[in-house]
Amino acid sequence: MSTRPYGRLRRQTNELFNPKTGGRIGHYIDWFIMSLIAANVAAVILETVDALGTAYADFFYWFELFSVVVFSIEYIARIWSAVDDSEYQGPITGRLKFASRPLLIIDLLAILPFYLTIGGVQGELRFLRALRLVRLFRLLKLARYSSAMQAFGAVIRQKKEKLVIAVFANGLLLVIASSVMYYIEHQHQPEAFSSIPAAFWWGVATLTTVGYGDVHPITPLGKFVGAIVAVLGIGLFALPASILASGFIEQAAAAGDDDGPTYCPHCGEKLE
Amino acid sequence: MSTRPYGRLRRQTNELFNPKTGGRIGHYIDWFIMSLIAANVAAVILETVDALGTAYADFFYWFELFSVVVFSIEYIARIWSAVDDSEYQGPITGRLKFASRPLLIIDLLAILPFYLTIGGVQGELRFLRALRLVRLFRLLKLARYSSAMQAFGAVIRQKKEKLVIAVFANGLLLVIASSVMYYIEHQHQPEAFSSIPAAFWWGVATLTTVGYGDVHPITPLGKFVGAIVAVLGIGLFALPASILASGFIEQAAAAGDDDGPTYCPHCGEKLE
Amino acid sequence: MSTRPYGRLRRQTNELFNPKTGGRIGHYIDWFIMSLIAANVAAVILETVDALGTAYADFFYWFELFSVVVFSIEYIARIWSAVDDSEYQGPITGRLKFASRPLLIIDLLAILPFYLTIGGVQGELRFLRALRLVRLFRLLKLARYSSAMQAFGAVIRQKKEKLVIAVFANGLLLVIASSVMYYIEHQHQPEAFSSIPAAFWWGVATLTTVGYGDVHPITPLGKFVGAIVAVLGIGLFALPASILASGFIEQAAAAGDDDGPTYCPHCGEKLE
Amino acid sequence: MSTRPYGRLRRQTNELFNPKTGGRIGHYIDWFIMSLIAANVAAVILETVDALGTAYADFFYWFELFSVVVFSIEYIARIWSAVDDSEYQGPITGRLKFASRPLLIIDLLAILPFYLTIGGVQGELRFLRALRLVRLFRLLKLARYSSAMQAFGAVIRQKKEKLVIAVFANGLLLVIASSVMYYIEHQHQPEAFSSIPAAFWWGVATLTTVGYGDVHPITPLGKFVGAIVAVLGIGLFALPASILASGFIEQAAAAGDDDGPTYCPHCGEKLE
Structure with missing residues (x-):
């Protein structure tokens, strides 16, 4: 294990995202991200109420921007620090293997639509509206935190x-x-x-x-x-x-x- | 334990309200109060039927007055005699502690609205009508007598x-x-x-x-x-x-x- | 036990209506009465279909008459032969005690309305129509034969x-x-x-x-x-x-x- | 057991249709017939959609013809090879006994309507449309393959x-x-x-x-x-x-x- 500042930061990041080693700070980060997901869903829902959607259009825009930034940082940090896990060694292959896990793909799907709409994909309005709906997929990010969802999945299996x-x-x-x-x-x-x-x-x-x-x-x-x-x-x-x-x-x-x-x-x- | 008439009456009152020591008279009191609660709920319901509500307006008023008087006596008697219970000793602190139990708060909520409407609170008509609905909370007084409700609560917990x-x-x-x-x-x-x-x-x-x-x-x-x-x-x-x-x-x-x-x-x- | 023809007939009748001693003939009687009950219910239902009710009015009348006669004979035979059961001895008191059993009261209710309508009770048409509905109570006669109904009652109890x-x-x-x-x-x-x-x-x-x-x-x-x-x-x-x-x-x-x-x-x- | 080519073919056919001896080829045949049944049901359903029914009328006709030919070959092959089963010996009596099994009757009902409509039965249009519905009975052919259906039947029994x-x-x-x-x-x-x-x-x-x-x-x-x-x-x-x-x-x-x-x-x- 590296002892340089860069390596230490990466290792600490990796530990933060692991429920067993995250400690109190990891716990706070979990709760912060869960709350942000809930708030995002609430925003998607309330935005469709005409009176609210027009009156607070700016707020909804900035909140979306803020959420995407947070989720992007979370996503990058998880990918970046993955190599400290013995299962995912190798700077490229390890990270790609990690990124293809279902939970990480959900993480990507939760932010990708935003980048598509601003990053040059000039689709139809209809397509853009459909992308908004995709933001609800952020709910699936909860799967990581919710043992309830996992118990449910276990019963189904x-x-x-x-x-x-x-x-x-x-x-x-x-x-x-x-x-x-x-x-x-x-x-x-x-x-x-x-x-x-x-x-x-x-x-x-x-x-x-x-x-x-x-x-x-x-x-x-x-x-x-x-x-x-x-x-x-x-x-x-x-x-x-x-x-x-x-x-x-x-x-x-x-x-x-x-x-x-x-x-x-x-x-x-x-x-x- | 006091042997003066005042003290004896208080102790007997306390025993009456305790299922274990209430005896036959306590049992009759329980049934009387349960019947009165049921009759109160029936009155709230029937009062909203136009034909009945206007024809028997006087009856509904006097029945309400009678019920509030009975429930008030019950409430005061419970609070007054609480100090004979070893858990609630002390004339003021013991009674306040007893009055803050959930069942006692329900008892208070069942009579308070009546006093608010006559005791100077000159609110809107809309507010007064809402208070009528609150009379249905008297149903919750049944929680004391109904082991069924308690079994239900136990299952939920x-x-x-x-x-x-x-x-x-x-x-x-x-x-x-x-x-x-x-x-x-x-x-x-x-x-x-x-x-x-x-x-x-x-x-x-x-x-x-x-x-x-x-x-x-x-x-x-x-x-x-x-x-x-x-x-x-x-x-x-x-x-x-x-x-x-x-x-x-x-x-x-x-x-x-x-x-x-x-x-x-x-x-x-x-x-x- | 009497050995005169009258007494023997009464005893045999009593045995016929007892599932344990009824034998094959008792079994056939049971099935005949059950089928008649089912046919009665079908008649009550089909009579309300205008096209059928008017076209087959005569048939429905005579079928009703036939059913009442059969059910009356059954009722009288049960009451008459009850005294051969050790529980119901005494020509009057034993039979009255037997007649007040729930199943026997149902038997009576299944035929009484017919006698009321022909036997001088000149009520309103509305009252007479209600009596028709009562014929459906004949369904309850099935309770005697159906162990299913009894199992159901047992679970409820x-x-x-x-x-x-x-x-x-x-x-x-x-x-x-x-x-x-x-x-x-x-x-x-x-x-x-x-x-x-x-x-x-x-x-x-x-x-x-x-x-x-x-x-x-x-x-x-x-x-x-x-x-x-x-x-x-x-x-x-x-x-x-x-x-x-x-x-x-x-x-x-x-x-x-x-x-x-x-x-x-x-x-x-x-x-x- | 016959060793002549005819006899060998018949025995191999019998083995193919038996899940225990069918091997890989028998398994493929099972899957092909199950898929064909599903496709048949889909065709019956989609044919009723006006836009599809008229546009692809020819396709639906040829697909029906193809299905009937396949199901007919399957039916004849099963009947023909049945005599190799010790239970159904005797060229006529054994095959008739086999043909009267419920699953084989379903097989026959699945193809019979087609032959009735082309084989001279000149009924009303209404009758012909009802025969189309009968094609849905082909679903029941699945009963042979589906252990789920059998488990369901067992629970009901x-x-x-x-x-x-x-x-x-x-x-x-x-x-x-x-x-x-x-x-x-x-x-x-x-x-x-x-x-x-x-x-x-x-x-x-x-x-x-x-x-x-x-x-x-x-x-x-x-x-x-x-x-x-x-x-x-x-x-x-x-x-x-x-x-x-x-x-x-x-x-x-x-x-x-x-x-x-x-x-x-x-x-x-x-x-x-």
């Missing part, structure tokens, strides 16, 4: 096979229900049920029990089939939720994580 | 970490879904999707599967994204319910509370 | 305490949500939110996620509160369903009823 | 008794709720609640919480009853979903299939 079964069965029901309904209702509602893909809109609204009411069968046969589909939908479309829930429960048991202290159901007091 | 995961994932999905839908539908439905916060209304209605139908995508792309969001919503938004349910089940097992006798699933008879 | 908790919490949420929404929306939608009881209609539609869409908040604050209520509704209103489900699962385990053979999840073959 | 209970209770609630609502709302909404079967449409939409909003009670009593029905619907109609979910969980445990490796809920890493 563990229950993958069962989820695939449930999703496949649901897809089958959706295709069959929508197709049958198309053949029944097409002649009576040529607009709402113009094609099978259009009938999918009714199928999803019914099977998920959202039921906006903009499309629904009007013939007696269509209502009869629709009723059966709605009943089947409850049984099938609730399955993925149940599977995910059972995954969370099993995982807690497996990890010996017994959800903290138990509380008495009668008085609400902690049980020893 | 025990499953806090998992609930936070679920709520966070749901919030993330809501933000992303609503933002994407805003960018897709804004140009075609500038009123319904006027901003991302406005799009949240669609997002919540869809993810919770309430689906009022006042706002829904009309473009093919919007419907496609909306269908995916609806399907994801089922999986994610049902998680908190599953987590709460598992909490209730686990707690019953932990407390050795085996739900009373088991009944035969075939004949409905009690199993020994 | 076993989980009573938890169900009460869930129903109470849901009721609390409904009252508070509807009241708050009334105060927010009353001025902007004086018809839809004319009173708190009227707001309950919105509250139930939202908390159950039915969401007809005939009533929904239109103010920003109302939408904000409505969104929160909808999210809470998912968590709370799904609880009773989860509790019932856990009851069914536990009961199956307790009764050693392991749901018949296990099937391989891969090939669908029975596992030994 | 295992939980049959409980599912019947739940479905029966739901049916009872639906009949009673719709009938009561018919008697309440018929006079005020003679079109929407024209008969009890028509009221079923409201009943299903409410009990499944789909709530399109095209039919809903408008009288105070109707709303009161409707609210109760909606609340009961949540409890009852979610039961089948819970029962299916518990079946999946139990089956995984019984088969010792512990869902692959466990992942840490905190870091998302695999646990040893």
